[in-house]
Amino acid sequence: MDVYRKELADTKQELDTISIEIDSLLQRQASLQQRKTELDSILRQSSAKSDDNDKKWDKQDFEWSNNLLAKMGSVFNIQTLRPMQLQTMNVTMSCKDCMLIMPTGGGKSLCFQLPALLSKGITLVVSPLVSLMEDQIMALERFGIDATKLDASASKEKVKAVQEAMLDKSASLKLLYVTPEKLAKSKRFMAKLEKMYQAGRFSRLVIDEVHCCSQWGHDFRPDYKFLGIMKRQFPEVPILGLTATATTKVLEDVKKILNIPNCHLFKASFNRPNLFYEVKAKPSAFKETISEMVELIDKRFRNQSGIVYCFTQKESEEVTRELRQQGIKTGCYHASIPAKQKSQIHEMWLADKILVIVATVAFGMGIDKPNVRFVIHHSISKSMENLYQESGRAGRDEQRSDCIVYYRFADVFKQSTMVFTEQTGLDNVYGVMSYCLDISKCRRASIARHFGELWG
Numbered sequence: 001m002d003v004y005r006k007e008l009a010d011t012k013q014e015l016d017t018i019s020i021e022i023d024s025l026l027q028r029q030a031s032l033q034q035r036k037t038e039l040d041s042i043l044r045q046s047s048a049k050s051d052d053n054d055k056k057w058d059k060q061d062f063e064w065s066n067n068l069l070a071k072m073g074s075v076f077n078i079q080t081l082r083p084m085q086l087q088t089m090n091v092t093m094s095c096k097d098c099m100l101i102m103p104t105g106g107g108k109s110l111c112f113q114l115p116a117l118l119s120k121g122i123t124l125v126v127s128p129l130v131s132l133m134e135d136q137i138m139a140l141e142r143f144g145i146d147a148t149k150l151d152a153s154a155s156k157e158k159v160k161a162v163q164e165a166m167l168d169k170s171a172s173l174k175l176l177y178v179t180p181e182k183l184a185k186s187k188r189f190m191a192k193l194e195k196m197y198q199a200g201r202f203s204r205l206v207i208d209e210v211h212c213c214s215q216w217g218h219d220f221r222p223d224y225k226f227l228g229i230m231k232r233q234f235p236e237v238p239i240l241g242l243t244a245t246a247t248t249k250v251l252e253d254v255k256k257i258l259n260i261p262n263c264h265l266f267k268a269s270f271n272r273p274n275l276f277y278e279v280k281a282k283p284s285a286f287k288e289t290i291s292e293m294v295e296l297i298d299k300r301f302r303n304q305s306g307i308v309y310c311f312t313q314k315e316s317e318e319v320t321r322e323l324r325q326q327g328i329k330t331g332c333y334h335a336s337i338p339a340k341q342k343s344q345i346h347e348m349w350l351a352d353k354i355l356v357i358v359a360t361v362a363f364g365m366g367i368d369k370p371n372v373r374f375v376i377h378h379s380i381s382k383s384m385e386n387l388y389q390e391s392g393r394a395g396r397d398e399q400r401s402d403c404i405v406y407y408r409f410a411d412v413f414k415q416s417t418m419v420f421t422e423q424t425g426l427d428n429v430y431g432v433m434s435y436c437l438d439i440s441k442c443r444r445a446s447i448a449r450h451f452g453e454l455w456g
């Protein structure tokens, strides 16, 4: 009996102790709950404050505002700015770091080209593709702006002239384009930049396609990681990162990599109201898909300019051959086509001498044709970002245009085998698959949600 009495006394004591502990935990819970409410409210207020801060960036009373508006018309022949352009330019003109996320064709280039004209010294533009730089430099030359690039093909004389201009106060050079490889691999060029910085002539660092820094993005480029040292080496130089496609996770990663945790972030809407998205079931027989496409191109898009995207070079050649056999004049474009032939095809298409280009993704960045009325994906893209960007080459003139994807399950497997080694490769393909399969949702809404926009 004594044994039981003893156990009962111990049990009561333990229960008392637990009650005391529960009381104290309940009190702690209540106080944490209260603190949580307070912290939520502080954060809400500070984000409202930073919204306020952002609001001031769209003002036109900065010391450079008059000059900015004047040059916008006189040099670029632009009468009104698009959403987020003024904010971005004001932030970067204030020497603050900024990232601008704006859809393809939205007008990101103006956001650094115009500030480059208004600033002393040289704007360094890091861009992933030489062809992209060439297009921009050609366009700048047409506006009478002195811009050039340094890449592996530059002659000794050219390198010398650029290096002189980097330090020469009276030089007219405003924009210098380089690839990330150039920065990562040429110590000599970094040393020149250091001198340019010391001379107070390094006015701004622009990083085009800034999502390439992050492994979580769809287009990671190892040399972009090197850009992380730029802020440490040139702390006074404002960084402007540009991208058409970046999820929140990618943006956070990019901020970390570039050492710009407090950069301003501007995001233009991804909705392109003039683009109409459609998904069609792809017949299993190749010829059947082609005859559907011929019908589309011949009837719905008669005499109109467009692009047909294919999965592989082989596929693009087969589609080109079939379309031609069915009487449609097309040009084929992929990475293995000789450079001269590629630029001929591109020019003929720009001049509307060829209406349809059948291409792989090699026909991509830097395409700026206003009247592309349709983009057809003969096979699905490898990610929603790619799909959005490729489709976005339609309708730059803001006229109605169609973006059609041919979808069948077998193509998901094909894509998966190509991307499974990439960090988020499979997830990206499944994202496209779910976009294609979800017939209950509006396509535009699915795209908006993918890019983190609220949509009804």
Ligand SMILES: Nc1ncnc2c1ncn2[C@@H]1O[C@H](COP(=O)(O)OP(=O)(O)OP(=O)(O)O)[C@@H](O)[C@H]1O
Residues within 6 Å of the ligand: 078, 079, 080, 081, 082, 085, 102, 103, 104, 105, 106, 107, 108, 109, 110, 244, 365, 366, 367, 368
């Ligand atoms: N405010 C504006 N008003 C009218 N046209 C503009 C304006 N801003 C830019 N543009 C024009 O829009 C077109 C696309 O601009 P830009 O090439 O800068 O786009 P982008 O955002 O860099 O696209 P991409 O992602 O393909 O590089 C250009 O022809 C440019 O001249």
